[in-house]
Amino acid sequence: xxxxxxxxxxxxxxGAVYASVALALVMIYRATDLVNFAQGEMAMFSTYIAWSLVxxxxxxxxxxxxxxxxxxLGGMAIERIIIRPVENAPVLAAVIVTIGLGLxxxxxxxWFYSYTVQDFPSPFPDRPLFGALMTTQxxxxxxxxxxxxxxxxxxxxxxxxxxxMRAAAQNPESARLxxxxxxxxxxxGWGLAAAIGATAGIMVAPVLFLDPYMMSGxxxxxxxxxxxxxxxxxxGALVGGVIVGVTENLVGTYLIPTQLKLTVALAxxxxxxxxxxxxxxxxxxxxxx
Amino acid sequence: MTxxxxxxxxxxxxxxxxxxxxxxxxxxxxxxxLIVLVALLPFALSNYHVFELTMVMIYAIAVLGLxxxxxxxxxxxxxxxxxxxxxxxxxxxxxxxxxxxxWATLPPAALICFVLGVLFGLPALRFEGPYLALVTLAMAVxxxxxxxxxxxxxxxQQGLNLVKPSPPAALGIDRDRWLYFITLLVLLxxxxxxxxxxxxxxxxxxxxxxxHPIAAAAMxxxxxxxxxxxxxxxxxxxxxxxxxSAIVIGFVAPESFTLFLSISFLVGSAIGGIATIxxxxxxxxxxxxxxxxxxxxxxxxPSALYGVAMLLFMYAMPHGVVGTLGPLLTRSMLRIQARWPxxxxx
Amino acid sequence: xxxxxELHRLKAFYGQSEVVHGIDVAVEEGGMTVLLGANGAGKxxxxxxxxxxxxxxxxxxxxGEQLERRTTEQIAGLGVAHxxxxxxxxxxxxxxxxxxxxxxxRAGRPxxxxxxxxxxxxxxxxxxxxxxxxxxxxxxxxxAIARALMMGPRLLVLDEPSFGLAPRxxxxxxxxxxxxRREEHVSVLLVEQNASLALELADHAYLLETGYVVTSGxxxxxxxxxxxxxxxxGY
Numbered sequence: 001x002x003x004x005x006x007x008x009x010x011x012x013x014x015g016a017v018y019a020s021v022a023l024a025l026v027m028i029y030r031a032t033d034l035v036n037f038a039q040g041e042m043a044m045f046s047t048y049i050a051w052s053l054v055x056x057x058x059x060x061x062x063x064x065x066x067x068x069x070x071x072x073l074g075g076m077a078i079e080r081i082i083i084r085p086v087e088n089a090p091v092l093a094a095v096i097v098t099i100g101l102g103l104x105x106x107x108x109x110x111w112f113y114s115y116t117v118q119d120f121p122s123p124f125p126d127r128p129l130f131g132a133l134m135t136t137q138x139x140x141x142x143x144x145x146x147x148x149x150x151x152x153x154x155x156x157x158x159x160x161x162x163x164x165m166r167a168a169a170q171n172p173e174s175a176r177l178x179x180x181x182x183x184x185x186x187x188x189g190w191g192l193a194a195a196i197g198a199t200a201g202i203m204v205a206p207v208l209f210l211d212p213y214m215m216s217g218x219x220x221x222x223x224x225x226x227x228x229x230x231x232x233x234x235x236g237a238l239v240g241g242v243i244v245g246v247t248e249n250l251v252g253t254y255l256i257p258t259q260l261k262l263t264v265a266l267a268x269x270x271x272x273x274x275x276x277x278x279x280x281x282x283x284x285x286x287x288x289x
Numbered sequence: 290m291t292x293x294x295x296x297x298x299x300x301x302x303x304x305x306x307x308x309x310x311x312x313x314x315x316x317x318x319x320x321x322x323l324i325v326l327v328a329l330l331p332f333a334l335s336n337y338h339v340f341e342l343t344m345v346m347i348y349a350i351a352v353l354g355l356x357x358x359x360x361x362x363x364x365x366x367x368x369x370x371x372x373x374x375x376x377x378x379x380x381x382x383x384x385x386x387x388x389x390x391x392w393a394t395l396p397p398a399a400l401i402c403f404v405l406g407v408l409f410g411l412p413a414l415r416f417e418g419p420y421l422a423l424v425t426l427a428m429a430v431x432x433x434x435x436x437x438x439x440x441x442x443x444x445x446q447q448g449l450n451l452v453k454p455s456p457p458a459a460l461g462i463d464r465d466r467w468l469y470f471i472t473l474l475v476l477l478x479x480x481x482x483x484x485x486x487x488x489x490x491x492x493x494x495x496x497x498x499x500x501h502p503i504a505a506a507a508m509x510x511x512x513x514x515x516x517x518x519x520x521x522x523x524x525x526x527x528x529x530x531x532x533x534s535a536i537v538i539g540f541v542a543p544e545s546f547t548l549f550l551s552i553s554f555l556v557g558s559a560i561g562g563i564a565t566i567x568x569x570x571x572x573x574x575x576x577x578x579x580x581x582x583x584x585x586x587x588x589x590x591p592s593a594l595y596g597v598a599m600l601l602f603m604y605a606m607p608h609g610v611v612g613t614l615g616p617l618l619t620r621s622m623l624r625i626q627a628r629w630p631x632x633x634x635x
Numbered sequence: 636x637x638x639x640x641e642l643h644r645l646k647a648f649y650g651q652s653e654v655v656h657g658i659d660v661a662v663e664e665g666g667m668t669v670l671l672g673a674n675g676a677g678k679x680x681x682x683x684x685x686x687x688x689x690x691x692x693x694x695x696x697x698x699g700e701q702l703e704r705r706t707t708e709q710i711a712g713l714g715v716a717h718x719x720x721x722x723x724x725x726x727x728x729x730x731x732x733x734x735x736x737x738x739x740x741r742a743g744r745p746x747x748x749x750x751x752x753x754x755x756x757x758x759x760x761x762x763x764x765x766x767x768x769x770x771x772x773x774x775x776x777x778x779a780i781a782r783a784l785m786m787g788p789r790l791l792v793l794d795e796p797s798f799g800l801a802p803r804x805x806x807x808x809x810x811x812x813x814x815x816r817r818e819e820h821v822s823v824l825l826v827e828q829n830a831s832l833a834l835e836l837a838d839h840a841y842l843l844e845t846g847y848v849v850t851s852g853x854x855x856x857x858x859x860x861x862x863x864x865x866x867x868x869g870y
Contacts (some may be wrong), residue, residue: 096598100595104593174723180739223426
């Protein structure tokens with residue numbers, strides 16, 4: 001029983017990371033109808049930036065904040081420069097662009113930082129808590145994620161820009177008629193998504209160890225989690241991400257060898273989707289003829 | 290029914306004769322010239338280049354399969370690498386464990402992939418857009434893992450080595466060229482089948498389903514049947530391509546059939562032009578040559594160059610090479626027609 | 636009074652096809668001008684052209700500014716508030732949030748403006764925290780107009796506000812719009828299929844047919860002309 005609870009908490013920590021990346025995916029999907037397949041690689045690259053800052057001697061949280069700001073600006077730049085040209089093109093073209101972008105980040109990371117696996121420092125001492133039910137590391141990850149989510153919620157709910165972004169994502173034409181610069185809102189959205197991804201990457205790096213392929217598994221699970229929750233629902237992204245995290249952990253520990261873990265986890269998620277094809281919180285797209 | 294494989298859109302031109310010859314004559318002339326060129330090519334190139342061209346054709350067949358699904362039916366698949374693997378391993382297992390001659394493995398590979406595709410297509414009916422992408426993604430991700438798991442059949446991590454076929458002595462050509470011609474034959478057959486399929490009733494039904502599923506259903510088109518068949522046909526093509534790849538390379542291993550392969554097919558499809566047949570060939574060329582080219586140019590970050598190539602192609606030609614150049618060509622010909630009606634007219 | 640909006644030889648395109656073929660329209664400052672015509676006459680396309688939402692050629696002059704090559708957001712910022720066909724309400728947001736968005740371009744807090752909107756449309760106050768999508772058609776139309784007014788515009792552009800609404804509601808809305816025009820000193824450009832009511836309230840009218848202006852003049856003159864009434868307005 002004790003071990004079960006341990007695994008569940010461990011899964012929650014992993015789930016927090018998946019939930020964050022899933023949220024980033026959903027944010028961009030709601031605004032642009034596009035799944036950003038480069039989200040994982042962008043997060044990985046951000047994590048490398050944090051790593052280099054820490055390696056040069058900066059204290060962890062300073063490096064963290066600088067990386068967040070840099071990622072935000074980078075995300076905005078990517079939307080303006082890389083994504084803008086295909087915004088009005090067929091969706092598939094934009095998908096290919098994000099795939100290419102992911103490849104570029106992956107390759108550049110390998111080039112700048114080499115493919116050797118690196119240790120990444122954690123700000124949380126790795127001590128067991130609550131009678132070895134969880135570690136401070138895991139609690140820290142969940143804590144940071146919760147703080148980030150709260151800030152995001154407050155931003156979207158109570159600020160003028162947050163409201164404008166929600167409007168721009170829902171109905172860009174009406175937003176324009178209100179004088180809202182929809183293009184800039186999109187850029188901010190990408191910036192926020194990049195910052196969220198960076199947070200997720202930095203949180204998970206101490207556990208997964210840092211290499212250019214660190215986030216590929218995370219992206220897959222986050223994508224699955226976002227769909228499980230409903231690709232257009234932010235709440236769904238969070239719930240889906242956590243469920244995937246816990247499920248992955250339990251399946252891997254109790255059911256099958258690590259090799260088939262991903263396959264089984266995906267199979268289970270698809271099984272759920274068969275009964276709820278739009279995800280748990282997704283709304284069926286009512287089509288008017 | 291005429292094989293309508295044309296990059297220019299004759300219906301827009303409303304012309305019967307182009308510089309004296311009819312559309313039909315031009316098509317016949319063009320196709321024959323192309324086939325002759327392609328047939329002579331292997332004799333002018335080194336063995337390795339012939340092998341590369343054979344791989345281009347194999348990828349073209351695979352991408353053609355994907356085009357049927359994505360371009361004509363609007364269903365995204367991130368899993369065609371998995372079906373490619375099924376075709377390859379069907380051939381490999383039949384050849385390795387049962388000593389089936391290489392050419393005889395193609396029909397079973399085709400059949401198995403067709404059935405698998407239909408079975409996949411049934412639940413896939415429930416899913417749309419990114420959800421379908423996830424389901425097919427699962428296929429791509431599961432494939433190498435499943436292949437490694439059933440290692441007494443598949444040879445596990447090590448894979449299976451196959452004996453490369455010998456050309457019939459009577460023809461007097463070597464193995465690489467023999468494989469080239471076999472693949473060429475299959476490619477031509479595939480193009481023929483696809484063209485007939487897609488430019489006829491089935492094709493129109495598929496496009497109707499893609500663009501206005503509700504209207505299509507209201508018109509009496511059995512959406513489920515067509516979508517499932519589209520899936521099965523698509524995987525059949527890609528599976529046959531996989532089978533050919535096993536024969537040509539002479540080796541299969543799980544590492545060759547990762548998610549990256551599925552993504553490559555999608556990239557090739559988009560770059561060529563998803564709802565075109567010619568685009569599949571462009572896609573095949575892209576998949577085979579661009580990564581290698583990137584490797585040659587840069588030791589340090591070849592994938593970055595590959596990624597940049599993808600970006601540039603999509604910026605310049607968002608509908609793919611054939612998808613963008615085709616209408617461009619038609620427009621040019623319309624202008625020529627306006628200027629010199631004697632050249633293109635009734 | 637000088638016109639606040641002038642369209643001079645305006646051509647507008649729906650995709651590749653030209654659907655408005657060089658029209659001249661003027662809206663007097665503080666007045667109400669209505670564009671009448673059957674479906675497909677080009678009325679909505681004209682409005683969309685003014686707001687930079689479709690490709691156009693020709694001149695669009697608003698309060699001394701040229702609008703031709705500006706983006707929709709810029710035009711909105713200059714003081715043109717467009718209530719589009721179908722209202723364009725943000726369905727998933729609350730009534731109050733919709734109103735706040737209307738005030739996006741204005742500095743300072745929108746609360747006073749919002750209260751003023753509730754003054755014109757009391758029903759919105761009752762529903763201020765409800766999702767806009769749950770409102771009735773008439774209420775959504777009121778919300779759309781209120782949202783446009785939050786911009787503090789000089790020109791209010793309304794595209795078929797009566798669409799899909801019961802006659803009593805339409806009359807109520809039109810009366811409020813007329814009251815707003817006088818109290819807020821806003822000029823109004825109206826597109827309507829419901830000709831009789833529009834002609835009662837408007838100062839000037841233009842009759843469009845397949846992209847051309849076939850008649851124009853004071854609203855009263857068009858309303859009184861029996862031939863026009865019979866041929867084009869159906870009564």
